[in-house]
Amino acid sequence: MLRKPIGVVLILLLLGACSKEVISHFATFEKPADFPEPVYHFASNEITEEKFELGRKLFYEPRLSRDNTISCASCHIQSSGFTQHGHDVSHGIDDRLGSRNSPPVMNLAWSPTYFWDGGVFDLDLQPIAPILNVVEMDEKLENVLNKLRAHPDYPGLFKKAFGTDEISSDRFLKALSQYMLMLVSDQSKYDSVMRKQGPSFTDDEAAGYTLFIQNCSSCHKEPLFTDYSFRNNGIGIGANNDKGRYLVTLNELDLYKFKVPSLRNLSYTSPYMHDGRFISLEAVLEQYALHVQATPNLDNALQQNGKLGISLNSTEQKQIISFLKTLNDKNFITNKRFAEP
Amino acid sequence: MKKYFLLCLAIASLTACQKDDAPTPDSNVKAALSVEFDNIVGGQNLVLNTGTYTNSFAESYSVSELRYYVSNFKLTNTSGVTYTVPQDSSYFLIVESDETKHEAELLVPQGDYSSISFTVGVDSLRSTMDLSKRTGVLDPAGDMETSMYWGWNSGYIFFKMEGISAAAPLDNSGQHKFRYHIGGFGGYSAPTINNIKTVTLDLTAGGVPKVRTGREANIHLMVDVAKVLDGNTPVSIAAHPSVMFSDFSVTIANNYSSMFRHDHTEN
Incomplete structure (x- = not known):
């Protein structure tokens, strides 16, 4: 008596599992819940x-x-x-x-x-x-x-x-x-911390995050870590005199401006800047703290109160780097789905 | 040339006779109208490579490449009603080296037209449209010889003229070559140069095209490419051997916007 219904249920379950598998087999593009709406059509x-x-x-x-x-x-x-x-x-x-x-x-x-x-x-x-x-x-x-x-x-x-x-x-x-x-x-430690999935920042990372919010996030806007604007970040005109955004707009106000890059996955993407002139994050932070140059269209954020650059002592620079390393997404660079077929 | 003109006159008078007998054209019915772009240099026919011409700076030059987009055709009939050719069938690439690419073939309501207007280049809307709407002459893949598309700064090259002149400096290819690649639709994310030009020509003096089913009226335009260098602003090849995406391209575009004139119509 009982056997038949169980069989039917089993068959139904199997059917359900099969059809479900077919539907969910391909994971399509999905906007992470905490990311803004994408702009692609x-x-x-x-x-x-x-x-x-x-x-x-x-x-x-x-x-x-x-x-x-x-x-x-x-x-x-x-x-x-x-x-x-x-x-x-x-x-x-x-x-x-x-x-x-x-x-x-x-x-x-x-x-x-x-x-x-x-x-x-x-x-x-x-x-x-x-x-x-x-x-x-x-x-x-x-x-x-x-x-x-x-x-x-x-x-x-x-x-x-x-x-x-x-x-x-x-x-x-x-x-x-x-x-x-x-x-x-979107699978970095930072993302897990923000999504309260378990991991938490170390003291250095937490201190770095606070400093980051205060000093960096106006251009490197969370959660994509860029506002997609074009800015002259004061690294000085490159050897090849690359005029950056100006080449596209022919507007003098765009001379030597380049797109603000995202800061995700920095540990895998050295060297840094549009011409790759810095090979370490330490050099990048030191650049912002000590070596910002007054070139045409230098961003306002880098010349506050008559002073060039961002005030960061060496401990603060290290803390920011600790935080930046939480933006590494190991899953992204090892995901077989993205690898050569 | 003279013979040709007489022949045209003869044809024109013949069709004029026909019209007297014909009923009023039905504007609900569309018929063929072609617009021929006959590239010349001053008083001479343009002959690629072998023809030599001289600009107002006494610089002698030859032309090896000439191609440009014409688009967004509009025709106004003798009653003042304007017909806009549907955009999807209103883009043409005129290529001097290819005789099959000297005309824009249009389909317009039957009627008599007193003026024509078109864009030299590709409008900004189409320049930013989804790729599926950019087929045919607008395909960024273009043809194999020369691209009319800038990949690094998304947009079409509206007008391309290249040639040889002793006034141009020796370039990396070992030639004294001048190169004018003019584009710029106004910018997408930031305003930039806009070299889209609209040309409007009166057709009454040169002959009103009478568009009727069963025949193809042809508007014959003379396109004087000497104006590229000797338009509103004379351009020296020595001073400007290469003009591409730069502020000076506006001068070249202003110059070439005056190179079109209506010569005659074949009905």
Whole structure:
């Protein structure tokens, strides 16, 4: 008597489990509850598993470059927080040198502009720049599409993702966007502390956090640790006289301004600044405390009360660094989901 | 040239006769209208590479590359009613080296048109639209020869003219080359240069196009690229061998906005 209903229940449970597994198999983009609303236009590029996986394959695809040697991942390495760790400026095709440090591919759904100078305003348009750049991939977009069309796998993968095997700029770039959008870093110790998930700051980290709020957070705004503005932070004009944001706006008031970078994953992304001139966080903190230079358009926050820089003694600098290290997200740099397929 | 003109006159008078017998055109029916961009230099036809021309600074030059976007066509008929060509079919890239790319092919209501207006370049709205709305000539992949798109500072190159002149300094490629790549739609996240130009031309003096089903009226425009250097502000190649995304690009854009004139219409 009892046997039958149990069997039915079991079958129902199994069915439920199966259908549930199918639904939850692919974890799509999800805004962390304590993050602001993303700015990317998901409505015109809804994340799907097939498009994400195609985008990931394309991110690791050297055919994007003229001689099939350089992929996106050449300068954006997962274990380095998706930067080119150890290089002041990025190394591209034929070992040509760029003029800026590769920024991390991380939390891009919240970024209103891309690149240190903000010259690109839509993530879908971003990959065009490194592909065309003669010191990065030195290739033509049409050529890339032709190489993918001729490849044994890609037409099928585009069909799986988009319904037909047509390989267009739109599809190619949107698939790449899907992968990059999924690169969300929000699993640092800082995040766990803020979410009251158990861990707590050490005394140094807590002191550093307080100092950070007082001295740094107006530009490095929580929880993304940037306000995405462009500022001259007083590191002095670089050897190559990179004019930064000015190149995009031609506005004198933007001379020598660069985008405020996020501070997440700093332990994996050395060196620092737009030209990678500082190799340690100690050097960065010392720069802000002691060496800020009065160059055109120096940010107001760095010249308060007639004094250049931020008043921080060496203990305070160390405490801030302790706090900054709580922004490392080990899960982000080891997550197999983001690795080369 | 003269022969051609006479032929046009003959055709014009023929169609004029036809019109007398024809009923009033139905503006609810659309018909073909083409706009030809005939690139010239002063009083000469533009011949790529081999033609040599001289600007007002007595600098001699040849042209190796000429291409520009024309878009957002509007036509006003003789009753003063303006028809705006639907945006999705209103973008054209004129390419001097490709004879199949000298015309904008439009579909407009039947009628007689007294003026035409178009944008030289790509409007800011389209410049910032989702990629799925940027196909055909607006595809950033462009063609293989030369890109009309800036990747590092998102936006289209509206006008590109390159050539050789002894007045230009020797460049890395070993040539005395001048390069004018003009763009700038006004900026997305911050205001910047806006080189979008709107050109409006009267069509009554050169011949009103009569758009009717079953034939294709052709508005023949002369595009005098000498104006790029000798427009409102004379430009010396020696002083400005390379103009791309810079404040001076505004001068070049102002110059080329005056290079279009209506020559005649074939009905």
